[in-house]
Amino acid sequence: MVKAPNKIETWQMVAPGKMERATIDVPELKPGEVLVEIAGCGICHSDIRYFYGCMPMVTPRTLGHEISGTIVAGDTDLIGKEVIVPAVMPDNTCPICKAGRENRCLSAKIPGYTMGIYGGNSSHIAVPSADLCYIKEKNGIPLSHLAVVADAVASTYQAVKRADVQPGDLVIVVGATGGAGIYATQICAAMGAKEVIGIARNQAKLKRALKFGATHVISSLNKTAKDVRNEFNAYCMSKGISPFYGWKILEWTGVAEGQEIALELLPFIGKLVIAGYGMHKNELSLSRLMALDADVAGTWACLPKYYPEVLDMVLSRTIQIEPFIKIIPMSRIKEAYEETRRGSLMHRIVLTPDF
Ligand SMILES: [Zn+2]
Structure with missing residues (x-):
């Protein structure tokens, strides 16, 4: 009643x-x-x-x-x-x-x-x-x-839509273990993404992400963006995939370190969707987007x-x-x-x- x-x-x-x-x-x-x-x-x-x-x-x-x-x-x-x-x-x-x-x-x-x-x-x-x-x-x-x-789930879905994730796509989720990231790996997998690479700091949570849509995980704990880039390149080479074009990146950490990793990994004709929030300012070369012919978008709710x-x-x-x-x-x-x-x-x- x-x-x-x-x-x-x-x-x-x-x-x-x-x-x-x-x-x-x-x-x-x-x-x-x-x-x-x-x-x-x-x-x-x-x-x-x-x-x-x-x-x-x-x-x-x-x-x-x-x-x-x-x-x-x-x-x-x-x-x-x-x-x-x-x-x-x-x-x-x-x-x-x-x-x-x-x-x-x-x-x-x-x-x-x-x-x-x-x-x-x-x-x-x-x-x-x-x-x-x-x-x-x-x-x-x-x-x-x-x-x-x-x-948590709906806003993640919107972000994945904003990234226009399609069957066969290559996707990176920075902050894959957070409150939204855990759904991002699953939704990207459900949308048919071929690779869903989860990046985060917590080892136990990264291991969990492998059971929920992530095809591979990279720990960013105590690593520079360049270190992560090198690991990412090595994984791509092992799978016979180019690390240098076409990847779609979802950034959920909202912190400078996470965003730096996302920008470091942004490839030619890539797409970066900023889904995490922070109050800091970033130092970056906007002109890189021109050289990469890449898209950057925000997503909200x-x-x-x-x-x-x-x-x-x-x-x-x-x-x-x-x-x-x-x-x-x-x-x-x-x-x-x-x-x-x-x-x-x-x-x-x-x-x-x-x-
Ligand atoms: Zn209105």
């Missing part, structure tokens, strides 16, 4: 590094909006950046933008339906949306960021129903787990229209999510944020409301 509550239980960020329990009113639903009872909310690295003050944030507010749940109020036809809430819900009316780039809509609703005090670390959230991704059959995957589809395709890949277990998820009750959110900040986790945490 679904029931609409009078109040929303939530964990509010009240200052950098400080979170408090709060009970807030359910906002009045506007036309086209529904109230979702949250089943799971994943912790994303951007939540960590905002919470610990690496990026400015107006408080109080509830963080969390990786949400799955059940509709409990609003349009009566929709009540009881299980959904994934896209991390970025566009207005679908502005020139950017009209250009087919809704994922970067400047008026988009993003839980935890552009929706006032409301975010996913809550019992419920009011959202527009227009772009929700409806789940018909969960195929044995708990609804809470599907929260990671909202951002995911078009709502891709969500059903992404969900199908997850439900058919073409992309595995369960080995990468750790469920922690919402009441232990402070500990969960700390654990994520330390960065040693093999799993992404999904919080399940218990308050």
Whole structure:
């Protein structure tokens, strides 16, 4: 039985590094909006950046933008339906949306960021129903787990689309073991890439990547970009593939070292998609792109229209999510944020409301 509550239980960020329990009113639903009872909310690295003050944030507010749940109020036809809430819900009316780039809509609703005090670390959230991704059959995957589809998996899919990965392609994933990289290797493999080379620092996680789409891995621990280049060349030679043209590179680390590796490996007629975020500035020769006739693109969030395709890949277990998820009750959110900040986790945490 679904029931609409009078109040929303939530964990509010009240200052950098400080979170408090709060009970807030359910906002009045506007036309086209529904109230979702949250089943799971994943912790994303951007939540960590905002919470610990690496990026400015107006408080109080509830963080969390990786949400799955059940509709409990609003349009009566929709009540009881299980959904994934896209991390970025566009207005679908502005020139950017009209250009087919809704994922970067400047008026988009993003839980935890552009929706006032409301975010996913809550019992419920009011959202527009227009772009929700409806789940018909969960195929044995708990609804809470599907929260990671909202951002980690979907944004990775968008990045792979941006790179235009095609059957037979040669792909490098820098940051292959991170929260998105683990899905990037799988999605590239699912798209038919012939080679998916994972680059990262953590040996145990690199070994794991070989079971999830990576055809080869290179550890970048204590190595220069040139060292990685030499190892990459040696691998290509051993496989009879040229290291010097055609590779598509997805960069997920968002740190200078990772980006340096990506640029070092960028080949003739190659394509580099920047999918990780950092605040540093890079020193690079832009003219190299001219000489290489190469493309560099950014990618952000995911078009709502891709969500059903992404969900199908997850439900058919073409992309595995369960080995990468750790469920922690919402009441232990402070500990969960700390654990994520330390960065040693093999799993992404999904919080399940218990308050
Ligand atoms: Zn728009």
